[in-house]
Amino acid sequence: MYSLSEENYLKAIFQLERNANEGVSTNAIAEKMETKASSVTDMIKRLSEKKLVSYRKYKGVKLSALGKDTAVQIIRKHRLWEVFLVDQLNFSWDEVHEVAEQLEHIKSKKLIKELDKFLDYPTMDPHGDPIPDENGNIIVANKLLLNEINPGKTTVCVGVKDTSTDFLKYLDKNNIALGKTIHIQEKEAFDESMLISIDQQELRISKLVSSNIYVKEQNQ
Amino acid sequence: MYSLSEENYLKAIFQLERNANEGVSTNAIAEKMETKASSVTDMIKRLSEKKLVSYRKYKGVKLSALGKDTAVQIIRKHRLWEVFLVDQLNFSWDEVHEVAEQLEHIKSKKLIKELDKFLDYPTMDPHGDPIPDENGNIIVANKLLLNEINPGKTTVCVGVKDTSTDFLKYLDKNNIALGKTIHIQEKEAFDESMLISIDQQELRISKLVSSNIYVKEQNQ
DNA sequence: AAATATATTTAGACAATCCTAAATATATTT
DNA sequence: AAATATATTTAGGATTGTCTAAATATATTT
Ligand SMILES: [Mn+2]
Ligand SMILES: [Mn+2]
Ligand SMILES: [Mn+2]
Ligand SMILES: [Mn+2]
Numbered sequence: 001m002y003s004l005s006e007e008n009y010l011k012a013i014f015q016l017e018r019n020a021n022e023g024v025s026t027n028a029i030a031e032k033m034e035t036k037a038s039s040v041t042d043m044i045k046r047l048s049e050k051k052l053v054s055y056r057k058y059k060g061v062k063l064s065a066l067g068k069d070t071a072v073q074i075i076r077k078h079r080l081w082e083v084f085l086v087d088q089l090n091f092s093w094d095e096v097h098e099v100a101e102q103l104e105h106i107k108s109k110k111l112i113k114e115l116d117k118f119l120d121y122p123t124m125d126p127h128g129d130p131i132p133d134e135n136g137n138i139i140v141a142n143k144l145l146l147n148e149i150n151p152g153k154t155t156v157c158v159g160v161k162d163t164s165t166d167f168l169k170y171l172d173k174n175n176i177a178l179g180k181t182i183h184i185q186e187k188e189a190f191d192e193s194m195l196i197s198i199d200q201q202e203l204r205i206s207k208l209v210s211s212n213i214y215v216k217e218q219n220q
Numbered sequence: 221m222y223s224l225s226e227e228n229y230l231k232a233i234f235q236l237e238r239n240a241n242e243g244v245s246t247n248a249i250a251e252k253m254e255t256k257a258s259s260v261t262d263m264i265k266r267l268s269e270k271k272l273v274s275y276r277k278y279k280g281v282k283l284s285a286l287g288k289d290t291a292v293q294i295i296r297k298h299r300l301w302e303v304f305l306v307d308q309l310n311f312s313w314d315e316v317h318e319v320a321e322q323l324e325h326i327k328s329k330k331l332i333k334e335l336d337k338f339l340d341y342p343t344m345d346p347h348g349d350p351i352p353d354e355n356g357n358i359i360v361a362n363k364l365l366l367n368e369i370n371p372g373k374t375t376v377c378v379g380v381k382d383t384s385t386d387f388l389k390y391l392d393k394n395n396i397a398l399g400k401t402i403h404i405q406e407k408e409a410f411d412e413s414m415l416i417s418i419d420q421q422e423l424r425i426s427k428l429v430s431s432n433i434y435v436k437e438q439n440q
Numbered sequence: 441a442a443a444t445a446t447a448t449t450t451a452g453a454c455a456a457t458c459c460t461a462a463a464t465a466t467a468t469t470t
Numbered sequence: 471a472a473a474t475a476t477a478t479t480t481a482g483g484a485t486t487g488t489c490t491a492a493a494t495a496t497a498t499t500t
Contacts, residue, residue, distance in 0.1 A: 003486080003487090005486080005487065005488095025447075025448090026447070026448055026449085027446090027447060027448080035487095035488080035489090036488080036489065036490085037447075037448065037449085038448085038449075038450080038488090038489070038490080038491095039487075039488055039489070040448095041448065041449055041450085042486095042487070042488080043487080046486085046487090057448080057449075057495090058447080058448060058449080058494095058495060058496070085331070088338060089330075089331065089334035089335065089338055090334055091330065091334070095330070098328075099326070099328045099330075099331055102326045102327065102328070103326060106319070106322045106323060106326075107322065108318075108319045108322070110309075110311065110315065110319075111305070111309065111319055114309035114310055114311070115309060118308060118309055223456080223457090225456080225457065225458095245477075245478090246477070246478055246479085247476090247477060247478080255458075255459090256458080256459065256460085257477075257478065257479085258458085258459075258460080258461095258478085258479070258480080259457075259458055259459070260478090261478065261479055261480085262456095262457075262458080263457080263458095266456085266457095277465090277478080277479075278465060278466070278477080278478060278479080441500100442499100442500085443498100443499080443500075444497100444498080444499070444500090445496100445497080445498070445499085446495100446496080446497070446498085447494100447495080447496070447497085448493100448494080448495070448496085449492100449493080449494070449495085450491100450492080450493070450494085451490105451491085451492075451493090452489100452490090452491090452492100453488100453489080453490085453491105454487105454488080454489080454490105455486105455487090455488080455489105456485100456486085456487095456488105457484100457485085457486090458483100458484080458485080458486105459482100459483080459484075459485100460481105460482090460483085460484105461480100461481085461482090461483105462479100462480080462481075462482100463478100463479080463480070463481090464477100464478080464479070464480085465476100465477080465478070465479085466475100466476080466477070466478085467474100467475080467476070467477085468473100468474080468475070468476085469472100469473080469474070469475085470471100470472085470473075470474085
């Protein structure tokens with residue numbers, strides 16, 4: 001169907017489109033893909049030929065319905081594989097991404113259908129991100145960033161924004177994981193650092209940390 | 221490490237080397253890979269540069285130790301994935317090869333180690349072929365082709381030589397599977413067809429069929 | 441609005457992999 | 471051993487995807 005390279009571009013454009021409401025810029029794609037703007041322009045033309053994106057010179061690209069659907073299916077595969085690696089093969093949440101980047105390109109309808117069944121139809125991946133269903137529908141949970149919550153509140157960790165190995169290992173080290181109850185004791189006005197408690201343990205975290213943890217408020 | 225294409229060539233050469241004791245010919249590789257002899261020559265030069273094969277013009281290629289080891293590890297991955305697909309994801313033995321051809325190229329030491337453990341260290345794939353261990357050792361079972369066995373003997377099916385969908389579906393239809401007891405009642409001298417019985421059911425099979433089923437003799 | 445900075449595209453090139461057609465080497469017949 | 475057939479390599483080219491450098495368009499400053 002589509003090449004590995006085309007699939008990676010589609011995924012990148014999809015993720016960039018979430019934020020920007022205008023066409024996604026060549027440079028933004030180049031940065032995300034860690035490649036050169038000229039390479040992006042080349043690829044955009046190919047994707048446009050194949051009706052995966054709409055493109056007007058200098059105006060950026062938008063995914064077509066076909067392009068969007070293709071991207072979502074790749075994300076679905078990526079996240080299902082991540083679940084498999086963590087739940088069945090003893091991978092930790094900081095080890096799965098690289099392998100899932102490869103596995104997401106395996107082409108087999110049956111494989112992904114059976115994997116989904118085997119994993120008992122998971123709805124989120126190890127980082128708290130939603131897994132699109134067969135039809136490409138994504139249920140967006142109403143989650144908030146921890147740094148937006150007021151002191152005194154009790155929350156539950158439901159996801160991470162930064163999924164880098166460094167950040168995930170930091171969280172591991174400090175006993176922060178999906179499902180953990182996080183109580184916010186104080187928020188320092190000066191640098192927005194927070195004093196939180198998890199399992200009766202106090203911990204001070206920087207704004208950089210609190211702005212990369214998704215939570216939902218408890219009992220609401 | 222190595223490209224998908226390079227890996228596929230190594231695997232093909234490895235399999236061809238099993239039979240031929242001389243260097244593997246360009247044409248043999250071309251036929252196996254369903255490509256052109258000129259493409260094979262191109263690739264052989266690349267593999268030779270990378271010390272994966274030794275090559276003398278017009279004399280065919282031989283895998284180096286490195287090439288052999290690389291090929292065996294790919295075969296190991298291929299067969300482990302086939303076991304996974306059949307045992308865990310409800311694939312039938314005629315459906316796995318195509319997907320395993322893709323999965324065998326996923327690069328992750330940990331993945332294959334954990335998959336092996338998850339499957340409880342299987343020693344053979346769904347077609348009865350041995351799975352090389354971590355160190356690349358292959359235990360060659362002493363199996364015989366059914367057409368070499370004399371009438372009156374009782375055997376157990378332990379593998380298939382032809383793994384094409386058509387042949388595997390024929391076996392399914394006729395209740396022939398790994399582990400089944402096959403009793404040989406008659407062998408027709410004229411065309412070497414056989415009358416066999418499986419689960420008290422009689423079946424006449426052609427020489428083409430009996431020469432693609434591996435068995436071991438019972439009680440010996 | 442002109443000058444400057446930034447973003448984007450184009451031109452030209454390169455590596456990997458495949459192909460066809462032609463040239464050459466090796467093997468088989470006669 | 472010459473003639474013929476078969477196998478293999480080489481030459482030249484296409485495609486995909488990448489890159490650098492130059493050209494051009496758009497955005498921002500002054
Ligand atoms: Mn990921
Ligand atoms: Mn994830
Ligand atoms: Mn196979
Ligand atoms: Mn097999």
